[in-house]
Amino acid sequence: MKNQFISHLGGLYRRQRNNTHLQLRQFFKFFLCLITATSITLYFTATVIPATKPYTTSWIGNTYGGGKKWVQNYVEGMYVGSDGTVYTNSTWDEAGREAGIYKDGDVIGPDFELHGWSRVGGKAITINDKYIYLAMVQGSMGKIPEDYPPEKTAWHCVRRYTLSGKPAGFAGGRGYDKSMMIVSAKSPVTGLAIVGKELYVGISEANRVNVYNTDTMTEVRNFSVPNPKQMTVDKQGNLWIIQSKNGSSPAQILHYSSQGKRLGEVIADVVDPSAIALDNQGRLLVAENGPRQQILIYKITGKPAKVGTFGVEGGVYAGVPGDIGNLKFYGISGVGTDATGNIYVNSNGFNNSGTDLRKFSPSGKLQWQLLGLHFVDNADTDPQSDGVEVYTKHEYFQMDYKKPSGKQWSYKAYTLNPFKYPQDPRLHTSPTSVFFRRIQGKPFMYLTDMYASFMEVYRFNPATDGYIAIPSAMFSATSMNHGKPVQSWLSNQPQEEKDWIWRDRNGNGAFDQGEYDTRTLDYPYLGGWWVDSKGDLWKTLRTKVGILHFVVQGLDQKGNPIYSNSSMKKETTPNQITDLRRIEYFPDTDTMYLSGFTKEHPPIGDDAGVVGSEIIRYDNWNKGNRTPRWRTVIPYDTTGKREVMTAAMSVAGDYVFAVTLKTSEVYVYKAATGEQVQKFKPGPEVAGESGWIDIPYGIRAFRRSNGEYIVFVEEDLKGKVIMYQLPR
Structure with missing residues (x-):
């Protein structure tokens, strides 16, 4: 079913607009018909x-009117660089901005070539000092000479780019430009993080995290994690991984060493953690996408302890329900900070309502807001x-x-x-x-x-x-x-x-x-x-x-x-x-x-x-x-x-x-x-x-x-x- 969906999405991008000459021919043809068929003009x-x-x-509904600048449909994965550059990922944007780059309240992202050809984005993205790594899906395209999945199958990949957004191929890379690393033929990538020279890739449906060398993109090991979703890295080089709710098991945040050893610390007082990041003070920021609709702040040296929150408790439903406010969030899908402590939050609404990306000063003052709501x-x-x-x-x-x-x-x-x-x-x-x-x-x-x-x-x-x-x-x-x-x-x-x-x-x-x-x-x-x-x-x-x-x-x-x-x-x-x-x-x-x-x-x-x-x-x-x-x-x-x-x-x-x-x-x-x-x-x-x-x-x-x-x-x-x- 998913492969059919992907194939359908790829086909949608054939929609290139405006056939003016044909429209004119149709008009003149119709006009001549009216002249010759006078009886019709009476009717x-x-x-x-x-x-x-x-x-x-x-x-x-969008900060920008079009052309080269628009805010993408909805953001499902987000990473904030130390200089405040915001990197985003989503499974679909009609005009091709599945992945975007934003800075200083402006759109600076290039074409990541994720749209069409049975190719779409995903729900995770991360960077190091050389590359962007993003989750994506490549579907089949039938019998064509380029490297694509077999018919009726799909690759769930991590694709590598330069920091300017150009595909960065590697030996053993797959796809038409050798920039794709196949992670699974069945399950999407749900989390990405980097420790040193190693890329950590979460696969929730497989209950596994794979580890790859960031330069060669070869797998070096893997370890078991139940339902891993978004992840981040603390100053000790250890991983904090969101474990999504599964049946009667509640969602929580687990702590692992970079070698995959389960550490003792657990954060279990979050109803629906949807995004995670480390701030410039070494604290853990967790997006609570349950009724609180806040960013929860944890001290993680020793036993984790919640030491603060960011945003109004209840989000957009506090005060006058539905009323938009600078610190009122709704459907949080991304959180991050830069080197100076500015905080970035994306609200995606519910059932992918649209993008609402905001930057705040460390004191909580809104700096800018980008909207792509429809x-x-x-x-x-x-x-x-x-x-x-x-x-x-x-x-x-x-x-x-x-x-x-x-x-x-x-x-x-x-x-x-x-x-x-x-x-x-x-x-x-x-x-x-x-x-x-x-x-x-x-x-x-x-x-x-x-x-x-x-x-x-x-x-x-x-x-x-x-x-x-x-x-x-x-x-x-x-x-x-x-x-x-x-x-x-x-x-x-x-x-x-x-x-x-x-x-x-x-x-x-x-x-x-x-x-x-x-x-x-x-x-x-x-x-x-x-x-x-x-x-x-x-x-x-x-x-x-x-x-x-x-x-x-x-x-x-x-x-x-x-x-x-x-x-x-x-x-x-x-x-x-x-x-x-x-x-x-x-x-x-x-x-x-x-x-x-x-x-x-x-x-x-x-x-x-x-x-x-x-x-x-x-x-x-x-x-x-x-x-x-x-x-x-x-x-x-x-x-x-x-x-x-x-x-x-x-x-x-x-x-x-x-x-x-x-x-x-x-x-x-x-x-x-x-x-x-x-x-x-x-x-x-x-x-x-x-x-x-x-x-x-x-x-x-x-x-x-x-x-x-x-x-x-x-x-x-x-x-x-x-x-x-x-x-x-």
Whole structure:
């Protein structure tokens, strides 16, 4: 399974963007067709594009806008050099920064050549005065002449680099450049440390530490350690190794000599040690990733004793829960110090939320902070805030639109609490798209994923939970249940294959017995979800009986929105559409926007994730009208090459916005007529670049009270959400 995953990740990097010439050819071909087929112009709207209005490109969630500088997706391993250079490692960064180098609050890291070709990073990194050593995985590539693993296998390696980040090969090295040392064909590297001329490599699944010569990279010995994770070296040249929790055995920190002899000292008062380092005073720093969310400081001469802490006890959950503070950590994945005693801490959130790397003076004053918070994510605004309050799947931001591009956002809160709500679906699923709504004046956040396979609902209660989003309800979908075992985190999920609605009836945020409402499985292929301004939820199934309408029945005593299968309405897909994909309904005007493929513009193959070939507007939908006010053809695949496709749509104010999958171009149509009036793409503020639009709701638009439009677009390439600002 892991090898398939690695192979899949390697293939993802084929995503190189922008095929402008093809896009132009498609446009002119379509334009000529409109001229020659005059009867079609009476039926479909024309594509006449007036002069483009000025717009500004901005972004949220990453310290840098792109180009050569961005903060990687998430940091899983970290080492701090004596001069304050921070070396990082992670298993995946869409743009190729699995390993990074940061110093003085800046990105200085080169391309470590860890991305693509079935190659990814890992969870450990260390250095000496000559080389960088980092954990990584090399998967197979089929029958090619270079040195790669056999088909359907993978190498778990330590790869060696110069301090400038260039691969440093050695005699007996493996891989295309001879810089890889194969540690295992089965188990990943979980810890790295250096004592003198020896490199210590922890392999948790093998319960072993291997020792290699740092110059020749040949193995000199190995010794047994139960479940070794991250490790560090004290001034005596002995090892302190995190032993991860295993079954009923608690996590602890063990002491070993450099020869592998178990020493007597043990640190056992840490619930979840996640990172470890030695400071300039010879003290041991241990990241406590349990409820304390602190750095614990130990004197290790003689019997270990805790002599201090760094950071606020409780981390981001202290005080106002979720509120970001300089010394409030969350999901600690890295700790280190430099020669002068400055302290470096990385918070990775939970379920790899994103990078939050901070440097502090020895007295605890924040020196700098680097953020890379988003991967496969998009944003939405609280409609009551006029666009000032913005939410993504884990984060809450406040906006000041008067500031320059990239500076408008302030990171205010992290909305997930794994200790109070361990069944929060965000810990166990991969949501990607936010709908933020108000029901009876109360705020709610809705989340679905890349495949529209569920809908998660969260409520807020500032009096008890601050900024934390509390699990409130969840809609499963056929693709989540059909032919699949019950998911372990949903211990009370209905055993039979059923679609279900869960509601947190007792208000504890847990999926308890008696809280499920089940129904027969729907058609297994989903088109999309929508939450309207009243809180009604809509679901499309791509079939003729293709629209399910869940009318919100108010709020229960715990503040959860009430949905039920018994009150759900089934509606037939209008006959203009053969394959229904997206839906947006506006109850204030009784206006429905649907998208999908049509008989006149059918798909080539099954482009399951795209919007379709047309967007259609219907007025007086709730009164039974199914005659379109207009139909407009949007960019879609007509060649089978899948180069031109529309990935997502969003309606706001006077416009319908749509974004293409590979080129990330935004098309703007008049909501009144369907006429295309503008097209724009990422500007110089973000180096003119974007990743693919990987999610069904990769664009979200909002009209502010001053008439300005804010348009959020997923940008998974370099860890941010792009934001366009359009004047009235």
